[in-house]
Amino acid sequence: MRESLRLLGGEDSSVTVAVRLRPYSVRELADPHVTNVVCMSGNETTVCAETGLEHHFLYDFSFNSFDAKDPEYVSQEQVYACLAQPLLVKAFEGYNTCLFAYGQTGSGKSYSIMGHGSDVGIIPRFCEELFSRADLVRDHDKVKLHVEISFFEIYNEKIHDLLASNSHLGSGKDKKVKKTTLRVREHPTLGPYVEGLSTFVVTSFDDVHGWITLGNKNRATAATGMNDKSSRSHSVFTIVLTQTKVGASM
Numbered sequence: 001m002r003e004s005l006r007l008l009g010g011e012d013s014s015v016t017v018a019v020r021l022r023p024y025s026v027r028e029l030a031d032p033h034v035t036n037v038v039c040m041s042g043n044e045t046t047v048c049a050e051t052g053l054e055h056h057f058l059y060d061f062s063f064n065s066f067d068a069k070d071p072e073y074v075s076q077e078q079v080y081a082c083l084a085q086p087l088l089v090k091a092f093e094g095y096n097t098c099l100f101a102y103g104q105t106g107s108g109k110s111y112s113i114m115g116h117g118s119d120v121g122i123i124p125r126f127c128e129e130l131f132s133r134a135d136l137v138r139d140h141d142k143v144k145l146h147v148e149i150s151f152f153e154i155y156n157e158k159i160h161d162l163l164a165s166n167s168h169l170g171s172g173k174d175k176k177v178k179k180t181t182l183r184v185r186e187h188p189t190l191g192p193y194v195e196g197l198s199t200f201v202v203t204s205f206d207d208v209h210g211w212i213t214l215g216n217k218n219r220a221t222a223a224t225g226m227n228d229k230s231s232r233s234h235s236v237f238t239i240v241l242t243q244t245k246v247g248a249s250m
């Protein structure tokens with residue numbers, strides 16, 4: 001009998017767990033010693049050790065994006081539809097939702113979450129659909145929508161506002177000018193928050209897209225070209241969606 005380690009959220013769980021296999025990088029392609037030891041079938045991921053042992057893992061989704069020519073290849077659009085679209089639906093129902101990507105450097109977190117060039121990732125797709133759904137809700141349900149965003153980075157244990165006017169400082173030629181470091185505080189009822197973090201009201205996808213582009217440029221890894229294993233970078237993009245029935249006060 002073969003046993004699989006189950007890492008899925010489960011039918012009754014409010015957590016969905018997915019794993020994604022990316023293609024070889026340029027460096028991996030050039031290295032004759034690199035071989036792919038991961039294969040996927042349905043929602044199962046198998047890792048074949050050099051010893052010949054196979055380790056099986058079950059997730060809610062196993063996304064195979066190794067080879068774009070493979071009929072099983074999973075695109076950015078499919079990843080979005082499986083993981084993020086259900087969260088958008090829940091957000092419009094009034095639930096708090098959260099999606100995060102976890103993995104070692106170069107594993108494909110930014111590619112999946114933000115995208116690369118025309119391979120648009122989860123956040124821009126989410127924002128675009130948010131505003132097209134907002135138009136529908138506004139027209140049909142006579143609901144007023146208010147959307148606010150913020151974007152920060154935790155880099156080497158320090159929090160930087162990626163949308164603040166000084167967020168371009170502290171990198172490149174301006175290394176002597178320090179970026180402001182923000183602090184996490186505990187609100188008695190709302191819980192932890194980043195003190196002094198800027199938030200912006202956005203009214204269209206173009207609006208939010210401009211902020212996303214600015215924030216991505218200001219990420220330390222983008223600004224310094226750093227991609228080393230010693231640096232620790234986590235970016236947090238937050239959207240606050242408030243819906244009010246027309247006629248009611250916000």
Ligand SMILES: Nc1ncnc2c1ncn2[C@@H]1O[C@H](COP(=O)(O)OP(=O)(O)OP(=O)(O)O)[C@@H](O)[C@H]1O
Nearest residue numbers: 022023065104105106107108109110111112116227
């Ligand atoms: N599914 C994919 N399809 C095509 N290319 C990908 C895929 N995932 C990642 N890549 C490419 O692999 C490289 C590393 O990916 P990415 O920068 O997203 O990793 P990361 O996990 O965000 O790394 P870091 O933690 O260092 O920021 C990039 O060049 C990216 O374009």
